[in-house]
Amino acid sequence: MLVPVILSGGAGTRLWPVSREGHPKPFIRLADGQSLFQKTALRARKVADTLMVVTNREYYFRSRDDLAAQQLDARYLLEPFGRNTAPAILLAALAAEDAWGSDACLLVLPADHLIEGEEAFREAVNKAEALARDGFLVTFGVMPTHAHTGYGYIQQGEALGEGYRVQAFREKPEQAVADRYLAEGGYLWNSGMFCFTAGHILSAFRTLQPALFEKAEACHRASPEAKALSGAVEIDACHFEACEDISIDYALFEQAANVAVVPARFSWSDIGAWDAMAALGQPDASANRFEGEVINVDSHGCYVRAEDRLVAAVGVEDLVIVDTPDALLVARKDKVQAVKSVVAELKARKHDAYRLHATVHRPWGTYTVLEEGRQYKIKRIVVKQGASLSLQMHHHRSEHWIVVSGMARIVNGETETLLRPNESTYIAAGHQHRLENPGVLPLVMIEVQSGEYLGEDDIVRFADNYGRQ
Structure with a gap:
């Protein structure tokens, strides 16, 4: 049985002011009206008959409404607060083993990625599932289209039929190093998507992270189904707090010997900042991309998102302008990664705009x-x-x-x-x-x-x- 596990809840601070703590990145609506979370769920249901969602308790009802709008349903694990991907995936694996047995194959998908190419996605999932059932912990590597410095890289090793053994994981590189990776070949963008059986991932946690496994198992036993939330499991806060805040990459994938990568040929983006969001739209003759009611007078290379009122851009170049009812962002395109610093300052000031919309x-x-x-x-x-x-x-x-x-x-x-x-x-x-x-x-x-x-x-x-x- 293949069980997609959607990890949903990253705040997406570089997409402020649309993404906020109370309205995180997975719920951002794209031009077609669907959220990134909805797109991920629809994509997952095309390769499997059931869904599991791991999200913050505060996002449960919003998640349920988003899925109901697409005639979808899911099992939910509700975190009282964030604890990174390793505890989330470990608890999902324990829940999956209880529900479907240790042979259940988990397909872990972040909720806030955009993927285009349905057949290529299905093909990659089939290859990953085959490797997972042979005992591998599988990650998906995206074929790089350019020397991107904002992604981690995976170096391919020996061929395994359906994929490759992972030789090494590489951190986000400097531009010169990214250029070398692209020129040499054999390097893939690390997508943050995974596939493995419940039994194999739990065995890896027992061996490589015994303390985390013990604490998560205690948390799993202490987290009964909450009838008030239609069967969703509310993760016990006291036991969950004892789990180490660590990513699945550091906890397992960079240590385990049985790690494989499947090169994925679909179009993929983690929509990490406003330049990536802007790239989704069609440019006009002056390389501008506009959403909402926008008047342009002699502006070039700009992205303008007008949510609630008219925005006029006059004689400006290479700007990102995002206007929401209670906050306005104006940034140079080459500085959009620094938007997270705005959120940090809002938090320091205890300003509600980092947390809530109007x-x-x-x-x-x-x-x-x-x-x-x-x-x-x-x-x-x-x-x-x-x-x-x-x-x-x-x-x-x-x-x-x-x-x-x-x-x-x-x-x-x-x-x-x-x-x-x-x-x-x-x-x-x-x-x-x-x-x-x-x-x-x-x-x-x-x-x-x-x-x-x-x-x-x-x-x-x-x-x-x-x-x-």
Whole structure:
């Protein structure tokens, strides 16, 4: 049995301001409306009948909604926080062995890569699976198209029929070294995709990383299925924290003797920065690439992404301009790798823009901050059909709710009411309350908060359908 395991959750800091901690890179929408996560899942289901997703607990409902939109489902392992790829893959292998036995073949795929060439992908997977069943730990090496310095490299060794034994892994090189790799041949880009049986990868962990294996096995035993999350497994936080934060490359692949590589001839990109995102679009006569409503006057070689409003570019060259409702990025194309430094500065300032968009996704829907000032905040709230917020209370703020469209069932203290469009209600500070959409259409409301403190942490939950504290 072949089981694709999708690793989803990397923040993608070089793709800020679209990618943020609360809306990471796998959920970025491309021009066709699909997210990178959706594209990965659809690709995986074309080679297998089941999916396993390892992601952060905070991304579970967003992941489930993305798959449901494509008529897909998956088993989920939910991490309480990030611990790199080795613990994630080890726990996935333990879960797969329990579910399908040690002969189950795992195909590990990052959720945020873009691959084109369905037949070439299927061919590479078939070759990798054959090697995996012969006892190899298999990685996929992408045939390099140029001397890229942003990727690690794999040096091919002796031929193995369906692939090659790995002679060495090479770190991201300087330009001169990358030029030499391309000229010499026999070097592949390290894609970060893997294939192996559950039994063989677990045996490798037992031998090469016994301490990590022991801690992960204890974590696996302590992580029962959570009925509140439709059978998804919430990984036990205490045991998971004890697992070493280490990548699968360092933990196993650079040490094991039975490592093979399959050269992959499909088009591949990890969309690591805005220059890679820009390359996906079709250029105009001046080598510009535009998304959204853009006016260009004598600009050349620019990428402009306008999400929410008109952007005009006048007489500029080789710029990346990414405009979102609450943040604007302007960067030279040759400096886009440094965008991660912006995120680091935002974190240092404790600025919400590193973490959240103006529109924030929740299990029940979304809210958008429309305006905020001293002692007031205005939001647009959209609640999905049949969904409800938690039964909750705020100490420091009161709320006015106005229904714009749809129907709202509201619990306010001991009172329950139904509100229709153009009707409103008031929630006093200290009152237990709950908002529910009992209708078949999305509920859209305007919420006006007022009070001395309006932070999102001023919330006491008494009951919640989504397992939140």
